[in-house]
Amino acid sequence: MLAMLPVLVVHGGAGNVPRQRAELSCAGVREAARAGYALLRSGRSAMDAVVEAVTLLENNPAFNAGCGSVLNEHGGVEMDALVMDGRTLASGAVSAVRRIANPVQLARLVMEKTQHLCLTAEGASKFARAVGVPEVPEETLITDYARKRWQRNLQPGSNPVECQMGKMGTVGAVAVDSEGNVACATSTGGMLNKMEGRVGDTPCVGCGGYADNLLGAVSPTGHGEAIMKVTLSRLILFYMEQGKTAADASDQALAYMWERVQGLAGVVVVDPRGGWAARFNSLQMAWAAAQNGQLHYGLGKGEDFTLPLQDQPAAATQNLEQQHAASTHNLEQQHAASTHNLEQQ
Numbered sequence: 001m002l003a004m005l006p007v008l009v010v011h012g013g014a015g016n017v018p019r020q021r022a023e024l025s026c027a028g029v030r031e032a033a034r035a036g037y038a039l040l041r042s043g044r045s046a047m048d049a050v051v052e053a054v055t056l057l058e059n060n061p062a063f064n065a066g067c068g069s070v071l072n073e074h075g076g077v078e079m080d081a082l083v084m085d086g087r088t089l090a091s092g093a094v095s096a097v098r099r100i101a102n103p104v105q106l107a108r109l110v111m112e113k114t115q116h117l118c119l120t121a122e123g124a125s126k127f128a129r130a131v132g133v134p135e136v137p138e139e140t141l142i143t144d145y146a147r148k149r150w151q152r153n154l155q156p157g158s159n160p161v162e163c164q165m166g167k168m169g170t171v172g173a174v175a176v177d178s179e180g181n182v183a184c185a186t187s188t189g190g191m192l193n194k195m196e197g198r199v200g201d202t203p204c205v206g207c208g209g210y211a212d213n214l215l216g217a218v219s220p221t222g223h224g225e226a227i228m229k230v231t232l233s234r235l236i237l238f239y240m241e242q243g244k245t246a247a248d249a250s251d252q253a254l255a256y257m258w259e260r261v262q263g264l265a266g267v268v269v270v271d272p273r274g275g276w277a278a279r280f281n282s283l284q285m286a287w288a289a290a291q292n293g294q295l296h297y298g299l300g301k302g303e304d305f306t307l308p309l310q311d312q313p314a315a316a317t318q319n320l321e322q323q324h325a326a327s328t329h330n331l332e333q334q335h336a337a338s339t340h341n342l343e344q345q
């Protein structure tokens with residue numbers, strides 16, 4: 001059993017990743033999984049590893065979290081983040097927080113330094129100042145891509161929720177460390193063109209994540225309102241408690257969410273023995289998992305590419321990654337061509 005530990009799984013958002021961003025997303029989740037796993041291998045805790053992985057994803061403009069966050073209806077950035085420690089069920093979150101480069105780190109400070117689980121908006125900013133977390137100018141969190149999508153969705157007749165369902169990019173991680181402790185972390189800019197003050201699933205315990213050493217850990221991504229209605233993360237762990245594997249529990253919960261509220265989402269899940277799953281009912285979800293010196297990753301349904309994690313010269317790994325990118329691209333072209341044919345028929 002110990003050979004299965006440690007393990008770390010990350011996601012870069014559920015949805016339909018535009019072709020030009022697919023390789024960027026895959027490279028981003030691979031890098032984050034490698035970094036988090038390296039910490040676990042050096043004996044650090046599951047909490048350290050998930051925060052490290054999510055911090056890297058927040059700093060990567062390819063994702064809807066930290067720098068790269070989607071904009072609210074007024075063109076501003078309001079972010080949500082959550083961490084949870086499976087040893088004690090300690091948890092910390094921030095919601096609708098502005099001008100913070102790494103909301104996941106602020107969420108961890110809420111867990112460690114306050115009596116509360118979640119701080120919101122201006123109160124979260126004041127807390128950040130009090131504990132020495134610097135404010136950053138809002139423009140540094142806004143990419144051209146995010147601004148264009150915001151502007152497009154201000155047009156009459158646009159449907160930001162539909163558009164968001166196509167291109168999500170929330171980030172998250174779950175891990176089990178060498179001692180069998182589990183943790184989760186999730187971070188997001190939320191939903192495209194959301195109302196000011198809208199808080200989604202991400203900072204809500206049991207919705208945007210859950211971690212319990214007795215059961216496992218979950219980090220989801222997807223339509224926040226749907227995730228909240230079924231408390232998706234806790235629902236998956238409930239099914240696991242009843243004896244389901246991480247993959248079966250995830251599929252069952254996603255199917256339930258689809259039946260009840262037509263929600264699209266994806267999840268990464270671990271159990272305390274090192275079993276893991278990356279599942280989604282959206283078209284795609286960028287994910288990567290590191291375990292036993294191997295890096296698994298994928299984007300489309302059924303994809304599971306594998307790369308060695310250690311004892312491998314960087315150049316050789318890069319070659320393999322390029323081959324995978326090329327084969328994914330070919331598949332995408334075949335898919336696009338067949339869809340096109342179907343449309344013409």
Ligand SMILES: NC(=O)C[C@H](N)C(=O)O
Pocket residue numbers: 013014064168169170188189190191199200201202220221222223224225227
């Ligand atoms: N992209 C996402 O996953 C969005 C996030 N779950 C939210 O609703 O805020």
